[in-house]
Amino acid sequence: MPWKECSQMTSRLEFVMLASAPGANISTLCRAFGVSRKTAYKWLALFKEHGKDGLADRSRRPTNSPNRSDAHLEAQVVALHDAHPCWGPRKLQALLPEEGPRPHPNTIGAILRRHGRQVILSSDAGPPATSRFEHEAPNLLWQMDFKGHFALTDPKAGRCYPLTVLDDHSRFAICLAACRGETAEHVKSALIDVFRQYGLPQRFTCDNGNPWGTPKQNGLTKFEVWLLRLGVRVGHSRPMHPQTQGKDERFHRTLKLELLERRGFHSLSACQYAFDDWREQYNTIRPHYALNQKPPASRYVVSARRYPEELPVLEYDQGETVRKVRGNGHITFKSHQLFVGEGLVGESVAIRPTDIDGLLSVVFCDRQVGEIDLRIAG
Template sequence: MPHANAPLTERGRLRLASCVVDDGWPLRRAAQRFQVSPTMAKRWADRYRVEGVAGMVDRSSRPLRSPRRTPAPVERKVLHLRAKRRWGPARIGGRFGLAASTCHAVLRRAGAARLAHLDRATGRPVRRYEHPAPGDLVHVDIKKLGNIPDGGGWRTQGRRQGKLNRTATTDHATDRWGGARLGYSYLHTAIDDHSRLAYTEILDDERKDTAAAFWRRAQAWFAAHGITVRRVIADNGSCYKSFLWRDTLHELGIAVKKTRPFRPQTNGKVERFHRTLTEEWAYARPYPSESARRAALPAWLHAYNHHRAHTALGGHPPTSRVPNLSGQHN
């Protein structure tokens, strides 16, 4: 591609060469007319004589020979270690005494997939899927977070002050050594596979009756947004393996699906949502108490569903994929 200050584009080169070759203009006259050097005018005229219009396009600047290129045996070692151990360029370079940029160039030339696109256990490319319509599949999972003491926890106040704040917090239990135990918050989440529309509640436990009651509220929320849920996938947690969970979903006309054991990638959309949730809400700022953190959740969820750009959706928010949610199809 010609740069911003280039005097000639492909069409300009053709006009210059045509003036010299077809109309018989002297090189200096053509060069002066098109504001280039005579050497440049000769280059395009010679190409036009030999290749015609096809010779006016840009060519790769890659040299025909690269004497300092990494030797082929070393490249094979780099690719073998990548395939066998699934290491990154920096770690491979440390093994062979090469610069990380050199290893990266070798992997790029060979078309090696990025580590983020590989399953670390098998080395195979990750299969990504997306159901065609909202409600075809909803992912469900639970995220466990420690409660924040009044005055802030150890993440913001340090170990000593955080421990004092825990002890000073009212209505807390104690362990057998007399230490304060504030318990946990359980984030029950349901996220639509197609639109990534998410519904989350903070509950006190992860028992089967709690999970079943959560799903009834989650289904009502999805229905209010115009989504009819047809299938739900969850991991093999005890609450999701219970007869109560199965019977609750069957009563509502929903098919129950389980992830393969020890394969959290199958439920990856809700796992990734929980990572975003902790980064942008749970640990995003120093909350003075657990109640303050919980109070901030509804606003964050609204921003996530209605305004936050989602990379998997082409930079659009989840609501952009829910028909008629925002009145776009009145």
């Protein structure tokens, strides 16, 4: 017969009392109580040896666990978690010594829970990406953007505007600067320090906002002009398409989770000190899922293109017509006026023929900034 969970002890005691009576029919009692003969004789033996207490449920936990992690390994896992509380089991697994045991991430999670630690799901958890684009070598492309600004704890100190630059190939954090604003001068000052340390990239990609965004009439900004003078090309993501700079966006999420949400800063200098410490861990220690759980520093090398302390002199091919951009951002050629951008004021541009007769290309460095059509009256 089916019995309620709360009356198991009473039912077992009733069964063994009836089964212990002289002339009791064990088979009939088993059918009546819905138990097997094997269970019936086990209860009778337990009752005979331990009395009523022998009928209570016993723990199924094994007296020993030969596959349980040893104490030294568990201490290592807990120490790593305490040092990096935002890193999940997969990252902690990658940090364990290669010569020692490396338990499965699920086992690491069980160890942490056993020691009262909160298990953080890996920030890169989930199915692997079906496709992932990256440039084949470091310094071919750097992604640049501002992380959303935040208030400092001292109201008089204002706000912090974190500037981030990430190498596309290695995910190496080239720059994490605590800026006072989002102006071209703030960015230029931070990048000069970066260029002196890491050299020049081949190309930057950034969004369309200030200070690198395109101004009115599709001209160049002063900031873009400065980079072009250094021989660094500049590209912009399509509006409303942040995935173009997906690696830097993902870096921002990690920065927010592991640092910005966990503490406050009373000044920009305190902020920069914390940024430098966190960036060093990110680059040299923190395993990266897309890098086979290796840190970004394992794939990054400094650029061979060194930063010139003085801008190189602009040189155009012999025979090309050179014009200096006037204060209104225009040039004049054979009664034709062309706006090339306020950012080019004071710079020299070259006018060169194209494959179409009468159509001329206006170029700054190696970038076309406009066309002059002599077939149309100026």
